[in-house]
Amino acid sequence: MIHTLIETGCPPSLIYIFGALLVPFLKGKVKAAYMLLIPIVSFAIVAGVDIHGGSRWVYSLLTFGPEYNLILGRIDSLSRIFGFIFMIITFISLIYAIKVNDDLQYMAGLFYAGGALGVTFAGDLFSLYIFWEIMAIASTFLILARRTKASQAAAFRYVMVHIVGGLSLLAGIVLYIQTYHTTQFSYIGLTGPASWFIFFGVAVNAAVIPLHGWLKDAYPEATAAGAVFLSAFTTKSAVYVMARMFPGADLLIWLGAAMTALPIFYAVLENDIRRVLAYSLINQVGFMLCGIGIGTQLALNGAAAHAFCHILYKALLFMSAGAVMEMTGKTRCTDLGGLYRTMPLTCIFCIIGAASISAFPLFSGFVSKSMIISAAGYEHLVLVWFIFQFASAGVFHHAGIKVPFFMFFGHDSGLRPKEAPTNMLIAMGMAAFLCIYLAVDFKTLYNLLPFPVDYVPYTSAHVVGQLQLLMFGALAFCLLILSGIYPSEIRAEHLDTDWFYRKGAVLFYALADVCMNTINKVCDFLFANKLTSMINTFAKNAPATLALLVLLPFKGMMSSKEGEPSFKDRVNQAFATGSLPVGITAAVTTLFIVALFILK
């Protein structure tokens, strides 16, 4: 196997995962160079693959029965664009994290990214599931790596939710293989129980409303670098799987539309900057899922392009929030403000990320999100289109203005931290540069998309319309802030769907306690105490009872005299002392033989 791997090149997922194992043995600059080499080598391998050349890295799994192969390299136009961005963002995240000096985070990050690449390039359901679970486990360690009590609790809840999702996916896959006798990872569509189980499992990872509670619960508890990794892989690999399995599913249109609109209200109220970003992440994934639900070529192109751009600017925003957290130790709006004075570069990069997520012309969100919104327009989905426009204005409101405003401007918190370390600035700079570059040279991005593109984002009507939407949204922000109507930032917890399992777990525990322990007690009483002794007594007396039954017709012949023990007592006594009269034994035997003869 090693021989074939060297001959044909190695799947990027395995380069990441086995590459991660060496990390703890290296030190200093060698370690840094080695880690940065992993995404570069993988990128070169994938870039060199002919996307029309069929699947690579196919290993046969079973040598008997139906042919189930593990396919680690289904590289086509859809998986390639996701693979590219996953590798680019690992490179940037590793630069961002290079001074962390925590092997746990490096290894978890590489395993996690490797899992995401494995999911992306998987061609069969088995390898999809394996890499899916690697992602779930590895990402948990990025939350644990914060090493606080809150992060431990959040990581526990996170992994529990993902176990539920993963098991549902597994159940779906097993049912699917049972029904269709194939392990091919391709279009499934929402038909039958197998597809619903798979859909549910993927929807958990895509943070589809109402299954999104884990995201806003866990991401803000991760380490600074961990959140950057987390923001890129779990939800976007789920988006990829949705695009592969359920394109054109109407349900996704409405779930996606709900995801674009509802988290905005929470994001406006939320105090923790990274939680605001978590909510806006759900909002952006909503756009992608809606595009997949619409299912036209333009919409699917839009979903893939938006995932590509989104990973960059969302990582950029998480990086800037992480840099502020590293330098000040704070993440709440109430504690921050006025940091532009001493962290100007972080501030500018954050603004570039904010402008990109808001889809300002000349920033990356504009060239990708427009495709999805236009696709909704072309299909005359009027309500969805209006929700999209509302969500676009809302995104600018909370992620575009609120995040930079409350961190870097707003009230002066008196904090005067130093500018972020150089490696963080370089990582943020690269992401910021790509955000602008993709918007200007959008044809490069469009050439990577799964379908041929005939779409022009920069028409004067579109640019003016978008600018009006955003700038008048900003005017509303301005007027509301100046008039004091804008909801003040307060230290508070805002209830969301994670309430059901965070508070519900207590109720579940009490219920389980009552139900299970009652069943336990009843069983103990019935089976351990009563039934066993009954069986015991029966078994002990069985020969005598049976003999009595057989001899019942002849009871009259052996009637006892006055003063002597009764017939029953005599038989019992005879069995107890082992002194059966030969006559009775012979009679029983004869009768038994006769009975057998008749029955036969």
Place this chain on the structure above:
Amino acid sequence: MKLIYTLLASGTVFFILCWLLVRYSRENTLTFFDRPKNVKGFLLVFYLSLVALLIYDFFVHKHDHIHMGNAPEFYAVYGFVSCVALIFIAKVLRLAIKRNEDYYEKK
């Protein structure tokens, strides 16, 4: 290959611009928005750009598939109204869902 050269060239320009900004910020501390005059100027530019957008809207040829999108100043009105609505709905929502910070874990 052409793509790589373009990326490198424009990337370098971008980083030089960033470096210049920090180089010329006074003693590594920016004070631009500390002066009320600058804030006023900034807001003035902002308001003027809004007016410019409103005027320019009349000279644009529109062909949106959703007819409402072709109405004059539709995006300006919709952007403003939806943001105001967003804030008011959020304020009402807060009444229902706000709990103490230690709601889940008592400290």
